[in-house]
Amino acid sequence: MTAVHETPAWIAEITMAELERNPYPFYERLRKECPVAFIPALGFHVATTKEACQEVGGNSDIWDGLISPAGGRTFGHPNVLNANGPEHDELRGMVEPSLQPAEVNRYVEDLVRPIARRYVEAIEDAGRADLVAQFCEPVSVRSLGDLMGLQSVSSDKLREWFHKLSVSFTNAGVLENGDWANPEGFKPGDEARAEIRAVLDPLIDKWIVEPDDSALSHWLHDGMPEGQVRDREQLYPTVFVFLLGAMQEPGHAMASTIAGLWTKPEQFERVVDDPKLIRRAITESMRWTSPIWSAVARTNKVDTTVAGTFLPAGSLVMLSYGSANHDENDYNAPSEYDLDRAPVPHLAFGAGKHACAGSYFASEVCRIGLEELFEAIPNLERDEDKEIDFWGWGFRGPVELHAHWEV
Numbered sequence: 001m002t003a004v005h006e007t008p009a010w011i012a013e014i015t016m017a018e019l020e021r022n023p024y025p026f027y028e029r030l031r032k033e034c035p036v037a038f039i040p041a042l043g044f045h046v047a048t049t050k051e052a053c054q055e056v057g058g059n060s061d062i063w064d065g066l067i068s069p070a071g072g073r074t075f076g077h078p079n080v081l082n083a084n085g086p087e088h089d090e091l092r093g094m095v096e097p098s099l100q101p102a103e104v105n106r107y108v109e110d111l112v113r114p115i116a117r118r119y120v121e122a123i124e125d126a127g128r129a130d131l132v133a134q135f136c137e138p139v140s141v142r143s144l145g146d147l148m149g150l151q152s153v154s155s156d157k158l159r160e161w162f163h164k165l166s167v168s169f170t171n172a173g174v175l176e177n178g179d180w181a182n183p184e185g186f187k188p189g190d191e192a193r194a195e196i197r198a199v200l201d202p203l204i205d206k207w208i209v210e211p212d213d214s215a216l217s218h219w220l221h222d223g224m225p226e227g228q229v230r231d232r233e234q235l236y237p238t239v240f241v242f243l244l245g246a247m248q249e250p251g252h253a254m255a256s257t258i259a260g261l262w263t264k265p266e267q268f269e270r271v272v273d274d275p276k277l278i279r280r281a282i283t284e285s286m287r288w289t290s291p292i293w294s295a296v297a298r299t300n301k302v303d304t305t306v307a308g309t310f311l312p313a314g315s316l317v318m319l320s321y322g323s324a325n326h327d328e329n330d331y332n333a334p335s336e337y338d339l340d341r342a343p344v345p346h347l348a349f350g351a352g353k354h355a356c357a358g359s360y361f362a363s364e365v366c367r368i369g370l371e372e373l374f375e376a377i378p379n380l381e382r383d384e385d386k387e388i389d390f391w392g393w394g395f396r397g398p399v400e401l402h403a404h405w406e407v
């Protein structure tokens with residue numbers, strides 16, 4: 001794909017590594033100077049303001065769901081993120097039943113609370129922990145893993161899979177000639193995919209003859225004529241989508257909520273003392289550091305212009321929701337975490353037909369996880385000796401989160 005207008009020199013100099021370390025300074029400038037911009041290092045456009053993201057993300061008459069070439073290389077087709085029309089309706093209809101709020105309310109307490117308690121118990125006597133590796137990620141993967149029917153897969157294995165898929169999915173960098181800048185970066189994803197199939201194939205074989213109440217068993221059977229199941233090749237790309245984003249992001253959201261609250265110790269105290277504030281704390285954290293920072297895109301079916309940028313049909317526009325959620329037109333001091341800010345809606349769960357199907361489930365996992373953590377360890381404190389580094393352009397959250405407490 002070629003740039004359709006002059007790309008200012010400073011945009012041409014943006015690198016993947018800089019975006020991954022801290023995308024905010026570039027995006028602040030893009031929102032002001034060029035809200036829909038072609039980024040040569042990525043080989044596609046990014047939508048950076050709330051208005052542009054809503055216009056592109058919310059209008060399926062003109063815009064089809066799509067993922068980046070690196071995303072497609074990682075998941076294969078068809079998957080729920082880049083399927084459209086009847087194919088999307090079919091996949092979306094398959095994943096939605098177990099994620100509907102009324103259905104989630106039926107099972108989520110019994111599913112998540114014991115898991116959260118177990119991981120709190122594993123750390124509470126130690127007086128210190130990296131909350132990302134020892135609490136947020138395990139609670140996130142175990143909750144969804146058990147819902148999907150993956151009780152036999154360890155939490156560490158599920159964490160390894162999402163990390164490998166994530167590295168591959170966000171390996172978006174291209175050279176000037178369009179070739180991958182880092183072809184080696186897809187190897188972890190290839191490994192994870194092969195291993196996932198080796199582990200899931202026998203489970204699928206079993207569910208075909210012995211359906212149970214796991215989500216994956218329902219994916220195989222629901223809505224199919226008697227005696228038939230969905231072909232597993234039709235399922236795997238969407239299974240990979242879930243084993244990445246749905247496994248990783250509730251953990252990111254929990255960790256970012258804690259990190260955000262630690263920037264305002266008085267707000268942290270209030271939330272620990274009053275668990276009813278946890279939902280609000282999570283919502284503000286999703287705005288402040290959106291876990292899916294820029295990982296879904298759209299492609300236009302006809303020529304169009306957005307925010308002054310002409311886009312010929314077939315352009316790829318990445319929805320940088322993490323930037324839209326820092327739009328100065330919508331939020332005061334957007335880079336500040338503030339539990340008390342007026343609750344303006346955010347775009348962390350996306351918009352339009354491809355908006356997140358798991359927003360309620362994910363929010364409930366985070367709520368119950370943080371309730372259990374703060375209840376069991378109310379004197380939790382940030383380890384001031386350790387920096388909190390956030391990482392990621394596609395997906396973003398704290399890499400580690402060191403805490404200590406009196407036992």
Ligand code: 261
Pocket residue numbers: 081169240241242244245246292295296358
């Ligand atoms: C379940 C949602 O997962 C994803 C969302 C956006 C990009 C990649 C994902 O795996």
